[in-house]
Amino acid sequence: MGTLSDNYMENVRLFDQALGVGRSVDMVSRDYRIGGRRARIWVVDGYGLDETLERMGAFWLSRPENALEGLTDMQDFADRLISFSEVDVGFDPEELITSVLMGKTLLLVEGLRGGAQIDAKSYPSRGVGEPPDGKVLRGSHDGFVEAVVPNMALLRRRIRDPHLTMEGLKVGRRSHTDAVLCYLDDKADPALLAAIREKLNAIDVNSLSMAQESVAEAIRPKQWYNPFPKVRYTERPDSAAASVMEGNIVLMVDNSPSVMILPTTFFDFTQEANEFYFPPLVGSYLRLLRIIVFLISLLITPTWYLMVKESGRLPEWLEFLSSPEPAALGLLWQLLVVEFLVDVLKLASLNTPDSLSNSFSMLGALILGDFAVQAGWLGPEVLVYMAFVSVASFAQPSYEMGYAFKLLRVALLLLTAVFDLWGYGLGILGILVLLATTKPLVGRGYLYPLIPFHGKALWRLLVREPISRDNT
Secondary structure (H helix, E strand, O other), rough: OOOOOOOHHHHHHHHHHHHHHEEEEEEEEEEEEEOEEEEEEEEEEOOOOOOHHHHHHHHHOOOOOOOOOOOOEEHHHHHHHHHOOOEEEEEEEHHHHHHHHOEEEEEEEEEEEEEEEEOOOOOOOOOOOOOOOOOOOOOOOOOOOOOOOHHHHHHHHHOOOOEEEEEEEEEEOOEEEEEEEEEEEOOEEEEEEHHHHHHHHHOOOOOOOOOOHHHHHHHHHOOOOOOOOEEEEEOHHHHHHHHHOOOOEEEOOEEEEEEEEEEEHHHHOOOOOOHHHHHHHHHHHHHHHEEEEEHHHHHHHHHHHHHHHHHOOOHHHHHHHOOOOOOOOOHHHHHHHHHHHHHHHHHHOOOOOOHEEEEEHHHHHHHHHHHHHHHHOOOHHHHHHHHHHHHHHHOOOOEEEEEEEEHHHHHHHHHHHHHHHHHHHHHHHHHHHHOOOOOOOOOOOOOOOOOOOOOHHHHHHHOOOOOOOOOO
C-alpha cells in the first residue's frame, strides 16, 4: 500500500474501505473536530476501552481552535494531547490496518503526518481459574487464559527479574496472530532462541486457527508416522515459570490458554506439578510410581496375550494367568474391542454436559462391561487388564503421550499376534528405534539427557530433588 497520503480525505476513504466501515457492524468510526481540524478514529467494537476513549475524546473536543497551530507531525500531537501511555505513530497503511484489527484505536488528524495507534483495548476473556487438566492438591490455583497480555502478567508476577524477556512476533499471513517468546536473556541458549525464531518466521500459513497446535504442526519435523509428542504444553503459570527459570523457552500464542515449553525431550514428560508441592521423598515416590505404571500400561496386554497364547509358557506359580474364561470373541479381538470401547467412552464423556459426564462415564462403563461379560462376548480377565490400562493412562499428565503409548500398545499387540515371540521382540525393538529417531522441534535430541548422556540432568528428571539455586 505504500505510505499515507498528504490528503486527509483520501486517507479516510482508504481506511473506511479497508476496514469495512458500513459493511461490518462491529467496526466503529467517529469524526471529531480537534483544535479546528478534522479528525477521525477507527476501533473494533468490543475491543476499545469505552471509558478511556471517552475521556480522551472529551479532552480533544475541549481544545481551542488554535490548539494545533504549527503542528505538522502526529508524533507532536501524541506528545501533547494523548494522555494514554501506550501509543505510537505509524506511516504504513497496512500496518495501521492490522493494528486496528488487533484491537488498537487508530486516530488520523487533518494536516498531520502519520496515524496514532492507541493501545486502549480490552480483549474479552474468562477468569484465570485453575485449568481442568493440571489440578494440584496444594499450590496456586490460577491458570493461563486465551489472551497473551494477562498470561505475560502471570509470569511477570512470579519472575520479577529484569532479564525476563517477552519477545513479540506476528505469525500467519492473514490472521497476524500474536506469539510471544518468554525467556531469561542471560540464561536461555542463544542458538536455541535463533533456531526457534527462524522456524516461527518461516511459517507460511494464512491462519493459526488452532493456535498452539497450528504452530506446532507448522514447525515440527515431518514424521507423520511418529506418534511421540514433540512439544510439552502446560496451562499452569507456576510450571511455565519454573521452566523459564531453568533456562527453557516458553512460547505463548494468542487465543490459547496452553503455552509451549521448548526444548522438549521424552524425559520431560516424567514430571508433574503435584510432585513439587510434596516433600522430595514423597515427590520422588510419586514420580517413580507414575513412570513404572505408565511403562506397565504399554506392555501389560501384549505381554499377557503372549503368555496365554500357547500353554506351557508360564511357570507353575503363574498358571492362574494362562486360563482366561472362554468367550464368543477370540482373545485378540476382545482386547482390540475393549481398546476401541474405552476411546468411545472418553469421547462420549467429553461431549456430555458437565452435570452428566461423571455419571454417564461410570454407568456406561459398568453397563457395557457387565453386559458384555453376561452375554459371553468378553472375558472378565480382559476387562480387568483394560481397566488397569485405562486408569494408568490418566497417571500421565500429557494426553499426547498417553495416545502415543496407546497406538504403540496396539501395534505391539498385533505384531505379537502375527509373529508370536519374534513379533513381541521386534515390536519392543521397533519402539526403541522409533524413540531414538524422533526429531525434536529444537534442542540437543529427543532422548537428552540419556543421548547425549548427562548424568546429573537425567538424575534430576527421574528423581525429585530438593529446591536449590539451580533446581526450581
